[in-house]
Amino acid sequence: MIVIFGIFLLTLLVITAIGIVRTDNLFVAVMLMGIASLLIAANFFLLDAADVALTEAAVGAGISTVLFLSALALTSERERAKSSNRILSFIVVAAAALIIIYATFDKPRFGDPEAPVQTHVAPWYLEKTPEYIDIPNVVTAVLGSFRGYDTLGEVFVVFTAGIGVLFLLGGGKAAGVIPQDKINEGLRHHLIPRVVGRVLIPFILLFGLYVQFHGEYGPGGGFQAGAIIAASVILFALLEGEQRALSVLPERALLGLIACGPLLYGGVGLAGIVLGGNFLDYSVLSSDPVKGQQLGILLIEAGVGISVTGVLLAIFHAFAARGR
Amino acid sequence: MELLGLYHYWVFAILLMIGFYAVIAKRNLIKKLIGLSLFQAAVFLLYITMGKVDDGTAPIFPETGAVVFSNPLPQVLILTAIVVGISTTALGLGIVVRIKEEYGSIEEHEIQEIDKR
Amino acid sequence: MAALIDTLSWVLLTLGGLSVLIGGIGALRMPDLYTRMHAASVTDSMGAILVLAGIMLQAGWSLATIKLIAILLFLLLTSPTSSYALASAALLAGKRPLAEIPQDQEESE
Amino acid sequence: MYYAVTIATLVTMGLALVRALLGPSVYDRVLAVNMFGTKTVLLLSVIAFLYGRPDFLDLALAYALINFIGVLAVLEFFRSRALRRSAEHGEGQ
16 A cells, blocks of 8 residues: 555655646746655655655755755846757657666566675665664664765765855955845745744754754764754844844854864774774774764764754855845 | 555656756756755665565564564665755855845856856 | 454544545645645544544554654644745745636636 | 455555545545544554554554644745735735
């Protein structure tokens, strides 16, 4: 039965995607992307990926929409030109789709426990996590410890993207058609959303911290928590105007956060070397290897959370400052 | 039932190609980025689909009882990829905003015409 | 007692599902923005209350119930607020409700 | 019975999607997205119980908290658009 639900959701997703491509109003396309993100998250949840669904929820529902809308506000809302070489592109795309669909007939059936993916390293992770790390969430264990190098790399990609946006949008001239005081007031005149938003902000922050530090026991971790905490500050910025948000968390502090996250992560790795282990080997951090692993995961998740929060907020402010 | 088991992969293929179509055929740069996001989403779905095991549950040990778990590895890869995806999309949007400021347009052919001059 | 709670929760869940569905039909079939908004937002809150209350009865007294209460509270705060915000934005942008438009102009709308 | 609620929610999601695709105004689409968000919260909480893993309610909680931001972002977008239009209009005169 649940498979049928999944199929229904996927069908809706395809319809949404076609709608996104067909509309020439970019605002509508962004709204439909919001729906697509909700559908994808629901699908992830049906496919047993609670952690991934939480990430998609944290990123897709709020931050992605906010970023696209601020980019639209700075560029244009309408797609002016017709597509180029429509027929040729369609033929290419249709042919490629058919080839991929033909290739899927060789794939193992959906949910097959004997598929090559399931028989390689995954059973080892599931079996050894209680022994080496002893936390219930295997996803966090793999993310933080077994594949710590990968995650370090991803954190550096996020870091680089953030620095890139700051370089692109940081300096230079701004468009500046709107009076300074008008643009800075945010949604201050909308009384009801403002009151409700102000009630909500502390709860979002609290939930973000819960997700950060509960990540070893349930769905959650640094990536999700970073996005949720960033979302709460973005909510504040939307309600009270961007300037007020910057006075709460100034740009310099954000730059500090961006740098701190990868430094903390790398520092934990180096501490492993100093204490006589390998890079990112947390077992040596404490006299009990299992405790050491848990401590290491806690620290690197904190590093991930800090850097994701910093980068997402810096990106948001870079776009918002461009409109001033 | 055998064909139903492949439906997820077909949706992946179609979604991937819808995104690809937006990237190659649309001239608006933001629309291209939206297409790229769809493309990304399709790849995410493929990975998570492959990790699903029949009658499995999310790879978080419940307090009682051992059960069948789905594959944690694809989930780890995609979890990080989603956040990386939004950061790189933001970078792309940053570039588009700068292009708009310098060229006054975000339509590909207009930018090319300005470049020719 | 257990049977009573079970029955009550099934009744709540069924009513919740029904009201969610009615809201969906209303949002699709109503003639203009404000009537659609009315259909969607009222049943949104009603459906959320009924469905979540139904699940709460099933969950019993546990951490899950507290989370469900939190979800319900946040939904009851945010969902009407966003409907209100949307309606006021639409009204400020100059969209008039259908009832205010004189009959002869209605077709052009 | 969970199944009945799930099916009702899914069908409503489909109807909301139709509304989002049809429009006609942008407000209709925002309304549809908002509605879709609430339905997703309900769907996720029901499915968490259907799977027998109530600890996954965190997800529904995340959506209940974060969906609001999308609508506010849209509101802010409309506001800044109106400001920009009036500013451009003022310069043109």
